[in-house]
Amino acid sequence: MTDAILVLSYGGPRGPEDVLPFMRNATRGRGIPDERLVEVSGHYQMFGxxxxxxxxxxxxxxxxxxxxxxxxxxxxxxxxxRNWTPYVADTLRDLAASGARDLLVLATAAYASYSGCRQYREDLAGALAETGLSFGLTKIGPFAETDGFVAANTDAVRAAVAELPDARVLFVTHSIPTAMDAASGPGPRSAEPGSRMAAPGEANTYSAQHRRVAERVAAAAGLADDAWEIAYCSRSGAPHIPWLEPDVNDRMAELAAEGVRSVVTVPFGFVNDHMEVVYDLDTQARETAAEHDLAYVRAATVGVHPAFVGMLADAVEAALGRGEGGFDPAADPARSLLGGLRTCTATCCGSGRPGGPALPAACGAPETP
Incomplete structure (x- = not known):
């Protein structure tokens, strides 16, 4: 019997004094000096x-x-x-103290990738090891291709395009290293009969999922094929390491040079207004638009849109064995990318770094797509 729902998220500072410690957590293991962290975290200070x-x-x-x-x-x-209070380990201690033993786990990331799914499982495994606690765990899988997520994004696109009817629409998501994209997805499990984690031989699950979602949203919103494209934001790391492109700001400058006069950005890679949205799109991209004399509108994130929240509630009901759900892979195998896969494998959603560890056994919790 499920005792509680544990939401796993990235976390963020709650005041100026939190920013540097938060940045140390977020970049742990990379050897980045505090001076550089202070420099790159300036956008947090813009928001107090x-x-x-x-x-x-x-x-x-x-x-x-x-x-x-x-x-x-x-x-x-x-x-x-992951990176700020309340940390996963502290939340698990509180849950255990309250008598909870079986948890339904939901990560606030819609797409399959190392940073969006597997790393949260590693966070959970690390917290279990740190605390010595034991829980029954069921994790809701990445949900980007569900009808509810697509419907919420479709409404956001329609509303934004209504403000700028002739705009070029840029579907924007968080860039990741191309090696991480290549390693995203199920690994060898994809070739097993009946698995819908990914089509046999499909690679680059992260970018492929985004492409499929953008295609569905664009079609539902009535966008012409040449009226939209995908761009990326929030690139970080060493310049010599390739990341997914084009950058949204670079692409906006190119579009202006091509004669485009208005742009709508759609943050379909994010579930709500993260810093990557309010800074990268509401601040940086808006400044780029002004610099190139582009009319600019940023579409809403799915946030608390009824279709999105209803989809999450459906997933909870399905995990509890209640209701009609909508995540039954036997009835609708194409409904979710993860349909038919109930546990993570040791090779799924790798980081793209050579010699990375296999997925910790504590993270092999049942997966509810």
Whole structure:
């Protein structure tokens, strides 16, 4: 019997004094000096040292809890973060103290990749090892290709394009190293009969998933094939390491040179207004638009859109064995990229770095797509 829903997220600073310690956590193991961290974290100080992710996650948890209670499900919903308080280990200690033993786990990342799925499992495994606690775990899988996520993004695109009817639409997501993209997805499991984790031989699951979602949203919103494309934001790391391109700012400059006069950005790679949205798109991209005399609108994130929250509630019901769900791979194998795969393998969603560790055994929790 499930005792609580554990939300796993990135976390973010809540004040100016939190920014440097947060950045140390986020870049742990990379050997980046504090001087450089202070330099690159300036965008947090533009917002008073406060990341919007904490408040937005709270809104999502409240909205999900309200929908679940309407359906007769009254479970505590708590959060554990990777890089700032409350940390995953501390949340697990609190849950154990309350008597919880079986958890439903939801990561606030829609797409399959190392940083969006597997690393959260590694966070969970590390927290279990640190605390010595034991829980029954069921993790909801990446949900980007669900109808609810697509419908919420479609409504956001329609609303934004209504403001700029002739705009070029840029679907924007977080860039990752191309090696990480190549390693994203199920690994050898994809070739097993009946697995819908990915089509046999499919590589680059992260970028492929984004392409499929963008195609569905564009079609549902009535966009012409030549009216939209995909761009990326938030590139970081050494310049010699290739990341997914084009950068949204570079592409906007190119479009202006080609004669495009208006642009809509759609942050379809994010579930709510993270710093990557309010800084990279609301600040940087807006400045780029002004520099090149482009009319500019940023579409909404899925946030607490009823279709998105309802999809998450469906996933909870399916994990609890209740309701009609909508995640039954036998009935609709194309519904979710992860349909038919119930456990993570030791090779899925690698980091792209050579010699990386196999997925910790503690993270091989049942997967509910």
């Amino acid at each position: 040292g406060v990341s919007p992710i904490n408040e937005r996650n709270g809104e999502l948890m409240d909205a999900l809890g309200a929908v679940l209670r309407e359906r007769g499900i009254d479970l505590p919903i708590v959060i554990g973060n």
